Amino acid sequence: MFSEWFTPAQCAGYFAFVLGIGSFLQRSDKAFKIMMAGECIAYAVHFALLGNMTAVSSTLVSTLRSVLSLYTRSRWVVVFIIALNIVLGLRFATGWIAWLPLTASCIGTIALFMLNGIAMRALMLVGSIFWVANNIASGSIGGTALEIVLIVVNLFTMFRMHAEVRNIRRAEHE
Numbered sequence: 125m126f127s128e129w130f131t132p133a134q135c136a137g138y139f140a141f142v143l144g145i146g147s148f149l150q151r152s153d154k155a156f157k158i159m160m161a162g163e164c165i166a167y168a169v170h171f172a173l174l175g176n177m178t179a180v181s182s183t184l185v186s187t188l189r190s191v192l193s194l195y196t197r198s199r200w201v202v203v204f205i206i207a208l209n210i211v212l213g214l215r216f217a218t219g220w221i222a223w224l225p226l227t228a229s230c231i232g233t234i235a236l237f238m239l240n241g242i243a244m245r246a247l248m249l250v251g252s253i254f255w256v257a258n259n260i261a262s263g264s265i266g267g268t269a270l271e272i273v274l275i276v277v278n279l280f281t282m283f284r285m286h287a288e289v290r291n292i293r294r295a296e297h298e
Contacts, residue, residue, distance in 0.1 A: 128265075129265060131173075132173055133170055133173030133174045134170075134264075134265050134266055135266075136166055136167075136169045136170035136173060136266075137166075137167075137170040137264050137265060137266025137267045137270070138265075138266040139166045139170075139266075140163050140166035140167045140170055140266060140267065140270060141266045141267075141269060141270040141273070143159055143160075143162045143163035143166055144160075144163040144270045144271075144273075144274050145270070145273060145274070145277060146159050147159035147160040147162075147163055148245075148274050148277040148278045148281060149277060149281065150281075151281065151284070151285060153240055153241070153244065154194060157190045157191075157193055157194050157236065158190075158194070160186075160190045161187050161190035161191050164183045164184070164186040164187040164190060165183075165187055167179070167183040167186075167267065168180050168183040168184050168187070170264065170266065170267060171183060171225075171262065171264070171267075174262050174263065174264060176222075176225075176258075176262045177216040178212070178213060178216045178217050178222040178223070178225055178226055179225040179258060179262060181209075181212040181215075181216055181226075182209065182212070182225035182226050182228065182229040183225070183229075185205060185208055185209055185212065185229055186229050186232060186233075188205070189205050189229070189232065189233050189236060189237075190236065192205075193236040193237050196237075197237050197238070198237075199237075199238075201237065202233055202234065202237045202238065205229075205230075205233045206230045206233055206234075209226045209229050209230050209233075210226070212226065213226040221257075221258070221261045224254045224255070224257050224258035224261070225254070225255065225258045227251075227254050228251040228252075228254035228255045228258070229251075231247060231248075231250055231251040231254065232247075232248055232251045234247060235247035235248045235251065236248075241285060242282050242285050242286060242289075245278050245281060245282050245285075246282065248278060249275060249278050249279070249282075252271045252274050252275050252278065253271075253275070255267070255271040256268060256271040256272060256275075259271055
């Protein structure tokens with residue numbers, strides 16, 4: 125049983141785990157997006173080795189999305205990325221579960237391009253819930269652990285960011 129925990133597929137998932145934790149610990153949106161792109165690449169390798177092509181396509185599109193979101197906030201890019209996810213879903217999805225990572229990618233696209241700060245992370249939290257379901261269905265040990273920990277880390281980071289804003293406002297009123 126433990127031999128399944130250390131297959132090349134699972135090890136790639138553990139690497140994505142480390143990058144994902146690092147990304148959600150970032151309070152800088154730019155650092156968050158750069159580290160998230162690295163996480164997505166590791167995730168693509170992980171899901172390719174697990175044979176989940178919708179998750180592979182979703183994470184590759186998410187890599188592109190993370191990089192593009194550093195340079196533009198164009199609504200046309202958002203539409204393009206969401207449309208690309210839908211096309212890939214139509215190509216690779218074999219059932220409703222296969223749409224989970226694609227839906228997560230679309231949610232993340234809206235978050236990264238249209239929001240920032242706490243609001244961006246809150247919507248990314250919703251995407252993480254879709255990823256948890258996908259990862260459990262895929263048999264992804266590292267991916268499931270990653271998304272559960274990301275939910276906790278993301279909530280913690282959002283709480284810290286909220287506390288900073290509250291402290292700044294309090295200082296302004298004193």
